[in-house]
Amino acid sequence: xxxxxxxxxxxxxxxIFVPPLRKRISRNTGTTGALSAMEHKGVRYELVQTADPPxxxxxxxxxxxxxxxxxxxxxxxxxxxxxxxxxxxxxREKKKA
Numbered sequence: 124x125x126x127x128x129x130x131x132x133x134x135x136x137x138x139i140f141v142p143p144l145r146k147r148i149s150r151n152t153g154t155t156g157a158l159s160a161m162e163h164k165g166v167r168y169e170l171v172q173t174a175d176p177p178x179x180x181x182x183x184x185x186x187x188x189x190x191x192x193x194x195x196x197x198x199x200x201x202x203x204x205x206x207x208x209x210x211x212x213x214x215r216e217k218k219k220a
Contacts, residue, residue, distance in 0.1 A: 161202075164213060168205040170198065181205040185212050 147215035159170040168183040173194075179201035183191045191208050 161205075161208050165208050166173065166209045166213070169203070180187055181208075182211070183208045185209075197202075 129184045161170070162166055162170055166185065168181060171180045171182070172178075173180055179198050181193050181195065181201045181204060183205050185191060188202065191212070193201070193204050193208065195204055
């Protein structure tokens, strides 16, 4: 007797669950890839520790459509650079008005 072709069933793999990004990033920790959200003069900025190249990336959220980014080798330098970018952006806004 031969096996029936109809008896063969495709095995379906279970769906892969990927948790939302906000759950995967541990906030305010010193581990690689961690996100550290802060605020200066009402403007939010974030620091992300990078592994390759080693250092810190900073992102300043100037508005909903405008960001400014940079990279520093040291965490304190990254914080200083982000704060300086915020101060410069606020000074430009003041001069416009």
